Amino acid sequence: MEPKEIDWNKLTAVIAKHENEKWALIPLLQEVQETFGYVPPESIEPIAQALKMFPSQVQGVITFYAGFSLKPKGKYVLKVCRGTACHVKGSRNILRLMQNELGLEKGETSADYQFTLETVACLGACFVAPAMMVNRTYYGKLAPTRISSLLAQYGKDKEEE
């Protein structure tokens, strides 16, 4: 999902949907994030206008929450769980291996917008620790030996395109 000019019609529609809602900012931003895969910086002004807020307030909320990103993310967002249970079962090594395999630091997106590597405080999947999530799919009981085959599964996809 490479960044291109955003679809203003879509944005207007999302704004219109939430404009008159009480305490609308966060639900609105969530839908923008969902629609575009990120919150395009150029959307801040129109959102602020519609909700009668300062752009700085909107920006402040966006940067406060981990759920919003001002930068486009990769097709696959890999969230390595760094919760306690995962940590004591070696998630630090899993993260390190992923960083090596992908050549990405956490928070980075690959140049081809295929992968974004993130960490998450806890997926609530402690019973299968160490765990990670690729978009909305959970993977549990990760072992260092499984990492490259797991990534290959998503890499294959790329070749087909």
Add this chain to the structure above:
Amino acid sequence: MEKLSSIGQLEWLRNTILARDAKRKTQVHICMTGCRAYGASEVMEAVEKEVKKQGLSNEVEIRATGCHGFCAKAPVMAIEPLGIQYQEVDPEAASEIVDMTLRNNRFIDRLAYKDPVTGAPVFYRNQIPFYKKQERRVLANCGRISPTNIDHYIGAGGYQAVAKMLSKMTPENVIAEVTDAKLRGRGGAGFPAGLKWKFTRQAPGSPKYIICNADEGDPGAFMDRAILEGDPHAVLEGMLIGAYAIGAEYGYIYVREEYPIAIEHLTIALEQAKELGLLGENILGTGFNYDLSLKIGAGAFVCGEETALMASIEGQRGMPRARPPFPAQSGLGGKPTNINNVETWANVPLIIKNGAEWYGQVGTDNSKGTKIFSLAGKVNNTGLVEVPIGTTVKDIIFGIGGGIPKGRKFKAVQMGGPSGGCVPAQFLNLSVDYDTIQRIGAIMGSGGLVVLDENNCMVEIARFFLSFTQSESCGKCAPCRLGTTQLLEILTRITRGEGQISDIQTIKELGATITESSLCGLGQACAKPALSTLKYFVKEYEDHIREHRCAGATCDSMVISACQHACPAGIDVPNYVAAVALGKYEQAVDIIRERNPFPAVCGRICIHPCEFKCRRGELDEPVAIRSIKRFASDWYFEHIGSSRDPFPVTKAQMAAVVGAGPAGLSCAYFLAKMGYKVTVFESQPIAGGMLGIAVPEFRLPRKVVEDEIKYIENCGVEIRYNSPIDAGHTFTDLLNEGYEAVFLAAGAQASKQIGIPGEDKDLEGLYYGLHFLNGIKKGQEMRLKNRAVVIGGGNVAIDVARTALRAGAQHVQIFCLEPRDEMPAWEKEVEEALDEGIVINPSWSPKQILYQDGKVTGIEFVRCVCVFDDEGCFNPECNEEVTQLVEAENVLISIGQAQDMSFLSEDSQLERALWGALVVDENTLSTNISGVFAGGDFTTGPTFVIRAIASGRRAAIAIDKYLQGASGPVEIPDVKTAMHEDAGLALDEETEQEMPRIRVELEKAEKRVSDFREVEKGLSSQEAISESKRCLRCDLEKERMSI
């Protein structure tokens, strides 16, 4: 679905549902939440297809349910009304399940839970220990109903509490009922819910709001997730009751975005409740109006704090604000607001439906009801557990959780996540309730229990939590924003081996300041993990700072490979294993000897801390390091023998060692290697200390010890036998005779007495452990007859019992204070003893020895209830009412050994501690007299041979520094041996190839007890090589990463 316009219509609907569901006799419940990650969907599909194919659609109902709790065995399936559970089910099993079980009521062994001891299948859920010891009230529906089908909830008695409330309770009645039930907030702080409701009801202002806090952010907690996913209507019903009692018209559920399934199920539940008229205007025709909607979090941990959560609902940055005013006065939009957590809300319908009295039947005086815990980390049965408040930590972790995987040692359990603290092993018998847990520095929290074993580093755990709170701190108040950063920096430098000893004090002071001055709970509790680990594991902090040693072998900067770091002597394990894999056995032994001159001894009796830390153990089972070591050293002595050229003497000074045990000889060996002339003074005619006089022949043949000692002597170490250091020849004399340094390593060879009647008499048939072992080893005539009772639960006691069996006793029974699972003896030895027919009677305390005509006739015991007290101190408590009188011809007492200090003249200037042991510097092993060092069992009390060896090497290094006039502490970092073996082994094979650990063969029990032959057999060269190849070479990974 038609809207219900009266309470009567709800009851009518329930009856209709029950009648309809009764038609299909069998129900299959498949977890479709947590187990989805394990292919539960495919299983369900396959079972549905198979049921249809076999024509059972009219008899069998398949339900996609929420979590069953036993997540460790996912995917899980229950079959009702049979009451059986299948685990780790795969789609291929579908036809078998339908054909055998659903059709013919026959059970399938393969899919059943297996008893961990006997391996026998357990089918019925209420017989599986994980469920048997639970009290599932709030979770009763979880795993039994489909969370997306309101009919199931109603059929299971759902919304009955609402019906009862609306027909005959006033809001005040409801609040009184909840107050009487002593329901306390399950989110962590434990505030009485009834009181909170009352405040909000009484607060002026309108409208009023209620909120469900479903922002379960505590890492390690997932009980709210399970309730939301598995039984969402329970939360809705609880909130409905709350709204009625408080007088709220509107409610919000604030759920975190990381829980997509919870959001999905809640959305469906809300729609269904609205359709049925259980939400909205004029609910059930009673004129009560209340609506509820969902707010989805945007990923900020601090939003779990109530004021931050409300700010987030209002669309602002989720930052907490100072209280008061409390939400009850001024909450959402400045209106009175009541916030409770998911689990608290889910408890409410139970209280209203069954009454406060019923509710209070379980729990403690101050905390009634049950609590759900999520068990995670190093525990066998990870999952969700619901128990009465007041259950002990031990019951939860061992009784229900099945203990620690791979036989490792329990270290602590972190309770309450980043805002909580750790509960160490000495508090296992503590009752889990709000007040007790708080007292020892942890909190109940939301109920996340993360179990830590010996392979976790407590400093690193504290650092981990601080890095979490530091990054989640909202930044509003300075104490939290700056304090977390400072704490994190300090903890990080300690884990990097760059800490200073003053850091410990700084953490305490800083922690106290942050706790007092932070704005919200996040800051106020953020120091807890550091403070509580510091309270119970200060030694680990000190070891990181002073010795650069990490007890969990996890701190990167100090650890090359975990096995090497775990070895007290620091042997370069990966390299000698690699050498064996390449067939270079001589080189392997040389590598071992760089740190340990007793390879063959340790290859037999070492407790191998290395294997417990082995990373291969995380994949399947640890590499059999000890057996590999034995193989290499046996090969060495067979092919090369113990002869060698002595180390050249290059230094002028001479050193003396007192005691030729493993500590003394190791010290002498390394001093000789450094070029000193060393003399060892040994009071006995043989060397080896405990190895020579006590460790029984069947575990450590004399020949092996002799070979090792001969080798050490050939290195240039002179051993003077029958040369006691005593009043006639003191260690001060040694200093005058030209020895410039003396190492005292006289061991711990005095048997402890119990101090019970009969012990003082010189009875025939009464022995002390070490004396007995020594006598047998020397070949003295010590034949036992008939029955022998051994007292003690340690390793020596097991040795004594097994020796007694070989020395003529027909029946041997061991009695010890500890319960079986707390026996200090090494499990492997205990099992071998059991195989030999020895009986173990745990939890008995000896009371008196019975005798007649100067001969032992028996012994009386009382029941030992508890060995350690609430503070974790050794303080056995007995129930004098329960006694047992055992007839026996022999009693062998083996309750521990102590140092025998009698050889030191009383006026010796050596500084003693209160209890008589020598005062030595832990780092340099130096005593108060310059040039005199002491170590091994002699200063620490009895421990394991590898620790004595490490102590001896430490002394050698310290003595060398002393003699060379160097200052500063002794530093023994892990180093790679110069003989580097770059065999990649398993690391190069990118496969998950199954390669199970080698099984070491033992002599058959019935044969081996007839004499003293060695029980354990060695590996063949082929076995040793293939076992060595299982090594993952963690050390190389580290090297590659550092390049």
